[in-house]
Amino acid sequence: MSDTANAPLIEVRDLGVRLNTSRGPAQAVRGVSFSLRRGETLGLVGESGCGKSVTALALMGLLPESAVVSGSIRLDGHELVGLSDANYCKLRGNRISMIFQEPMTALNPMHTIGRQVAEPLRRHTNCSAADARREAIALLDRVGLPDAAKRVDAYPHQFSGGQRQRITIAMALACQPDVLIADEPTTALDVTIQGQILDLIADLVAERGMSMILISHDLGVIAENVQRMMVMYGGIVVESGATNTVFTRMGHPYTQGLFRARPRLGARKGTRLQTIAGTVPELADLPSGCTFADRCGIVEDRCRVALPAVVDVGARHGVRCIRTDVSMAETVGAVEHDHA
Amino acid sequence: MSTPLSASVDVEAVTARPRLATGFWRRALRHRSFVIGGALSLMVLFAALLSLVWTPWSAYEIDVTAKLRPPSATHWLGTDVLGRDIVSLLLVGARSTIMVGVIAVSIGLTFGVCLGLIAAARKGWTEEIIMRMSDFTFAFPAVLSAIMLAAVAGPGMVTSIVAIGIFQIPTLVRLTRGSANAIWAREFVLAARASGKGGFRITIEHVLPNVLPILIVQATIQFALAILAEAALSYLGLGTQPPQPSWGRMLNDAQTLLFQSPMLAVYPGAAIAIAVLGLNLLGDGLRDLLDPRLARER
Numbered sequence: 001m002s003d004t005a006n007a008p009l010i011e012v013r014d015l016g017v018r019l020n021t022s023r024g025p026a027q028a029v030r031g032v033s034f035s036l037r038r039g040e041t042l043g044l045v046g047e048s049g050c051g052k053s054v055t056a057l058a059l060m061g062l063l064p065e066s067a068v069v070s071g072s073i074r075l076d077g078h079e080l081v082g083l084s085d086a087n088y089c090k091l092r093g094n095r096i097s098m099i100f101q102e103p104m105t106a107l108n109p110m111h112t113i114g115r116q117v118a119e120p121l122r123r124h125t126n127c128s129a130a131d132a133r134r135e136a137i138a139l140l141d142r143v144g145l146p147d148a149a150k151r152v153d154a155y156p157h158q159f160s161g162g163q164r165q166r167i168t169i170a171m172a173l174a175c176q177p178d179v180l181i182a183d184e185p186t187t188a189l190d191v192t193i194q195g196q197i198l199d200l201i202a203d204l205v206a207e208r209g210m211s212m213i214l215i216s217h218d219l220g221v222i223a224e225n226v227q228r229m230m231v232m233y234g235g236i237v238v239e240s241g242a243t244n245t246v247f248t249r250m251g252h253p254y255t256q257g258l259f260r261a262r263p264r265l266g267a268r269k270g271t272r273l274q275t276i277a278g279t280v281p282e283l284a285d286l287p288s289g290c291t292f293a294d295r296c297g298i299v300e301d302r303c304r305v306a307l308p309a310v311v312d313v314g315a316r317h318g319v320r321c322i323r324t325d326v327s328m329a330e331t332v333g334a335v336e337h338d339h340a
Numbered sequence: 341m342s343t344p345l346s347a348s349v350d351v352e353a354v355t356a357r358p359r360l361a362t363g364f365w366r367r368a369l370r371h372r373s374f375v376i377g378g379a380l381s382l383m384v385l386f387a388a389l390l391s392l393v394w395t396p397w398s399a400y401e402i403d404v405t406a407k408l409r410p411p412s413a414t415h416w417l418g419t420d421v422l423g424r425d426i427v428s429l430l431l432v433g434a435r436s437t438i439m440v441g442v443i444a445v446s447i448g449l450t451f452g453v454c455l456g457l458i459a460a461a462r463k464g465w466t467e468e469i470i471m472r473m474s475d476f477t478f479a480f481p482a483v484l485s486a487i488m489l490a491a492v493a494g495p496g497m498v499t500s501i502v503a504i505g506i507f508q509i510p511t512l513v514r515l516t517r518g519s520a521n522a523i524w525a526r527e528f529v530l531a532a533r534a535s536g537k538g539g540f541r542i543t544i545e546h547v548l549p550n551v552l553p554i555l556i557v558q559a560t561i562q563f564a565l566a567i568l569a570e571a572a573l574s575y576l577g578l579g580t581q582p583p584q585p586s587w588g589r590m591l592n593d594a595q596t597l598l599f600q601s602p603m604l605a606v607y608p609g610a611a612i613a614i615a616v617l618g619l620n621l622l623g624d625g626l627r628d629l630l631d632p633r634l635a636r637e638r
Contacts, residue, residue, distance in 0.1 A: 062533055065464075086538065093535030100534075105527040110549040110631075119545075120535040171535060 007077070008035035009211050010059075010179055014071040017051075017058050017235075019283070026283035028054040029235045032071075034228075038178065041205060041212045043226035043243065045219060045258070049280050051235040052215045056181045059213070060098055061088040075179070094124040097172035099201075101184040103164035107156035113140070113167050114152035120174040139170040143200060162193035169201065176208060183215045198225055219262055223247055231255045234281050234291030236307070241317030248333045251311075251319030254292045256332040290321070298326050367629060374625025380618025384611075388434040397425035399432040400583045408601050417607055420590070421597060426604075429585045430611055436586040437567055437615060440501050440579075444566040445559055447505025448512050453555060455509070456516025457547060460524055461539045471517065474510035481507070483569075486578050500579040504569045508562050515558055519551040553627040560623030564616035571612070587611050 017029040029051040036042055044052045057063050059073060061080065073080040075095065080088070097120075100106040107116060117139055118132035127135065133152070140148035143166040145159075156164060165185065172180060182201060186194040202225055205212045214226050222229050223243060230240040231252060239252040250256045257276040278295035287293055289304035296303070303322060310318040313328060321327060368374050391399075396416065403423035411418045417426035455474070459467040480488075486503035493499050523529060524547065532542050571588025573579035580586035587608040594604035 060534055062530065089536045089538050091536070092533065093537075098531075098534040100527055100531055102527050106531045108528045108532070108546050108550070111545075119532075119537075123536055123541075168531065171531070174535075 006037065008074075009038045009040075009076060011035040011074040012059070012072070013074075015055065015058060015073060016070040017054050017063065018068040018070075019054070019064070020066040021284060023282075023284045027235055027286060028067075028283050029058065032230075032232075032237055034230060034237075034240070036179070036211045036213070038211055039205075039209050040228070041214065041226040043222035043229035044213065044215045044232060045217065045222050045229060046232035047217060047258075047280050049283065050232040051283075052217075052232055053183055054235075055232070056098065056183050056213065056215055059179075059181060060092060060096060061085070062092075090124070093120040093172075093177070094175045095177050096179045096181065097175070097177040098181040098183060099165075099168055099172050099185045102188050103161055103168050104188065106168050107164055109156055112153045112155055113159070116156075117167065117170045117174055120171065124175045135174070136170070139174060140167065143167070143170045143173075143204075144196075145170070161189055162197065165189060165193075165197055166200070169197075169204070173204060173208070178210060180205065180210050180212045181215070182212060184217070185214075186221065187216070187218075194221075201225075219258060231258070234286055235283060236291055236320065238292065238320045239318065241314070245314055245317045246333075248331075249314070249317075249328065250332045251313045251317065251324050251328050252292075252321050253296045253298060253323075253327050256327065257295075259332060298323050364629065368625070371625045371629060373621040374629060377618050377621025377623070377625055380614050381622050384434050384438065384615045384618065387431050388438050391428075391431035391435055395425075395428040395431050397428045399424060399428040399585050401425075408597075408604075418601075418603065420593065420604060424585075426607055429590055430587070430607060433585045433587045433590060433608065433611070434615075436497065436580050436584065437570070437588075437612075440497070440504065440570040440586075441563040441566045441615075441619075443501045444504040444508060444569075445562050447502065448508025448562055449555070449559060452509045452512025453516045453548075456513045457520055457543050459513070459517045460520030460547065461543050467517070470513065474513040477506065478510040483572060483576065483578075486573050487576075490578050495578045495581065497580045497584065500570060500573040503573070503578075504566050507569065508566065511562070512555070512558065516551060516555065519554050520547050523547045523550045553630050556626050556630065557623040560619040563619050567612055567615060 012035065013033050015029060015032040016027065019026050019028045032051075032055055034042060044055065046052050054063070058067075058069050059080075061083065063069065069081050071081065075091065080091070083091075107113065114133060114136050117136040118129075121127055121132040121135055122129070137148050137152050140152060145151065145163060145166050151158075156167070159167065165188075169185075180201075185201065186197050189197060198221065201212070201214075204210070212226070214222065216222055226243055228241065229243045229246055230237045231246075231254065232238065233254045239246060239250070239255045246255065250259055254276070257274075260274040261276060263273055276295055281287065281291060281294065287304065289306055290296070290299075290308050293299045293303045300323065308320050308322045310320050311322070311324050313319050313324055319328075401424065403419075406415075406419050406423040407421050409415050409419040409423075415425050415427070417430070419425055420429065455470050459470040477485075485506055486500055489499045489503045490496075520543075529542055529546055532546050537545070567587070570579050570586065571591055574586055574588040575592040580589055582589070590608035591605055591612070594601070594608065597604055
């Protein structure tokens with residue numbers, strides 16, 4: 001759209017997803033709202049089962065047919081919720097792309113990598129097979145696959161995990177999408193490769209002016225790669241704000257818990273990792289009040305009455321907690337951690 | 341030197357690194373079961389083709405005076421109870437064997453694979469209806485459906501081929517749907533959907549190639565089953581009609597003379613065994629050769 005560069009590229013309002021599971025309907029995502037301008041990056045953090053991936057799949061329109069999506073997702077002003085699958089197919093891989101967690105299984109073992117990278121091009125643009133192949137080689141070269149021209153006809157099993165993830169990135173970027181969703185792109189990779197892949201994604205995002213939604217359970221990955229972040233718990237965004245702001249001053253007891261639970265260098269020998277007591281609630285059976293109430297250290301009776309509203313605790317920094325006066329009394333954040 | 345650590349290293353995995361595929365045929369000719377299976381299958385095919393232009397004797401000529409002759413220079417494998425030359429019967433019989441196998445399996449594959457793929461791709465009611473229909477068909481054995489068909493269309497080779505073909509559909513529907521469902525659950529299908537592909541293209545480009553190796557192997561088994569089913573139907577008088585020779589008929593004709601001339605049963609039996617074995621080996625070989633993950637030099 002030619003309106004203004006300031007108009008949000010993707011705008012999500014009150015997104016809700018209800019999944020039909022074997023244990024009955026489960027409200028996997030509730031009231032998720034955010035907007036993303038061209039070139040902006042957003043991180044989604046949370047434990048397994050908190051709704052991060054479901055949110056991503058809802059954006060891609062890839063949820064199972066039995067899932068019920070409510071709210072609104074607008075891409076360049078066009079509503080995506082309720083869009084027919086045929087129309088969604090025209091967007092996927094073309095304007096919105098996704099990188100998956102498992103590079104070992106995200107490629108079809110029966111096709112050459114060149115063919116798989118060229119496929120979105122052949123599908124969404126009118127380019128010839130030869131042009132698509134040339135473009136595929138250029139893309140593979142750009143994502144840092146050594147000897148791309150020679151290896152374009154090789155099969156996925158002939159590559160390492162890191163190389164395969166580079167290939168899936170090339171696939172996702174083939175049609176120069178506006179929005180890139182990276183769902184735990186480095187979780188399955190060696191730590192030494194993680195940094196390289198994240199740097200590559202960051203470079204490509206900057207180079208092509210894409211917006212990116214990065215999903216991770218790793219606070220470190222989020223801290224270094226996105227401008228804004230949302231912390232999800234039990235299908236709800238419990239804290240959101242600029243990455244710097246959130247990391248300087250964490251407002252939600254859950255964010256703080258996540259932060260304390262990560263291992264750190266330089267800790268005294270014998271120091272035990274802190275954990276968040278309890279387990280993630282069943283999505284089919286969420287408590288009526290704050291979803292985190294059962295695991296929270298500063299829970300009060302009124303926390304269990306109703307879902308807390310978002311409290312503004314700073315510049316565009318929202319926390320869904322009614323006890324921020326207590327939780328934020330002492331600063332928990334990356335800055336504080338240095339002399340902890 | 342052999343510490344437990346080094347002993348656990350998989351030598352095979354280290355030395356037999358997969359290399360780039362260098363031509364299908366080069367790999368194929370090194371694949372033992374493919375070569376043996378191919379040779380046996382070609383033998384049967386050659387016999388069928390040869391019978392079109394030449395047989396030592398006519399397979400239809402009855403000479404009761406020369407019945408049940410032992411192998412000799414004139415009749416290489418002897419004669420049957422009607423004095424027909426066994427070699428000629430085997431050669432001509434190969435024709436009906438191949439025809440029954442190819443056509444029946446083609447019917448089974450065409451309908452079975454299409455329905456199975458549709459069931460896996462559409463899910464929901466479509467899947468339920470297809471699967472219940474195939475259960476329904478599955479409940480009738482080939483013989484029974486052949487009898488029903490014969491009652492309508494009259495007995496004969498065509499009837500038996502169609503009956504065997506229909507009988508093969510449910511097996512292939514189930515196999516296809518099961519394997520296809522497993523493929524649909526794979527992440528690369530999600531990735532393909534994320535790149536904007538619809539159900540039809542995913543089925544053709546991702547699901548089908550991945551279930552094909554399983555289907556090829558199954559098709560060779562189905563081929564063998566078709567040959568055996570044809571023999572059974574011929575025995576009931578519902579398959580190939582005399583005087584048209586078929587291996588199944590020969591086997592069943594030989595049954596009454598099992599103690600007098602056991603070799604009469606051995607020849608067609610061996611021919612069926614060769615065809616079935618050849619096809620199975622060929623199927624195994626093809627499966628290996630068609631899977632790029634197994635595409636390594638042997």
